[in-house]
Amino acid sequence: MEMMAINENLIMTHCELEDITKHLDNRISSLRRVFDLRIIAKDQDKRIILGKISQDLLTVDGLLDQFEKCVCSQRDLLKHLKELEEYFHEDVQNGRYLRDHMPTHMPRKGPTANQGPVSESGLVDVQPNKQEHPRKTPKNHVKQMEFITSPEFESIPQYMKGRVTYDQLNAAVENINTALTGKYKVCHQPVKNMNNATRKLHQRFKEEENKETKGRFFIVEADIKEFTQMKVDKRFVSILNMLRHCQRLREQRGQGLTRYVLV
The missing domain is CATH 1.20.5 (Single alpha-helices involved in coiled-coils or other helix-helix interfaces)
Structure with missing residues (x-):
């Protein structure tokens, strides 16, 4: 070693x-x-x-x-x-x-350029532009309710939303637009081209109008039942409250009838 x-x-x-x-x-x-x-x-x-x-x-x-x-x-x-x-x-x-993860319903347009800040009451302070001229709309034009955006949905109080989801709320908006389109399509038809059922609907639509709804687009519960498959129940009432909170419509009562007028 x-x-x-x-x-x-x-x-x-x-x-x-x-x-x-x-x-x-x-x-x-x-x-x-x-x-x-x-x-x-x-x-x-x-x-x-x-x-x-x-x-x-x-x-x-x-x-x-x-x-x-x-x-x-x-x-x-x-x-x-x-x-x-x-x-x-x-x-x-x-x-x-x-x-x-594209939302089922997308808003078609954003806020307008002359839209002012939101006040404490939640209403938008709109300042009209004097230089702009209002666009002329076609005679047969039917106003549509804008879809609810995600921030708007989040702003709704939880007690008001309940179990209604964002997609369900916008699905209701789509049904309301369908009812509006069906109703005013009948209103814009010439009376001479109507059948008996359509003429009865047209007559009902005219009877439901008053001074406050003149020149405005509105529907009633009967229109939802007539032109859509949506159920008019407690959930529907809750949805209407949410749409009113988001300033999509307002209620106008009179003659034993509730009219839902587009804002």
Whole structure:
């Protein structure tokens, strides 16, 4: 065992001596080249060549500096592109999420440009623009109720919403629009082209109008039953309260009838 340890020490010492010897040989070779160059530099012609080599080395050194700057610039550009790639992937994920979670009912338009701030009572302070002229609507135009937006739905008190969901509320808006379209399609028909059933409906519609509803679009519960499959029950009453809270309609009572007038 002692002999093996001695041999190992000798091997390690031999390797270290080889490294030291190699290092010394390299230093001696370098010194010899320096002396050779000093001897060459004494010759005038060769000194000119060495000067040109020196200029070439300076040129190469300058090119290396420019190359290093270019590499740094490209490295920074690559880093920036990777950041943009991350943002792009994030936008793609957000877009896919929006595509997969698209609401069933989308509002058709946002607030108008002349819409003012919301007051404490929740009413919108509308400031009319004197320079704008009101657009003329077609004679047979039927006003439609705007769908409820998510912020509007969140603003409804929980006791008023109950178990009614966002989609159910907008489904009711769609049914009300269907009833409006069916009712005023009959109103806009020439009387001479009506059959007996349509003429009776037309007569009922005329009888339900009064001074307060003149020029406005409204429906009654009978219109919901006539033109839609929606049930007129306690949930329907709750939905009407929510729509009134969101300023989509108002109630007008008279002659034993409740009219739901579009705002």
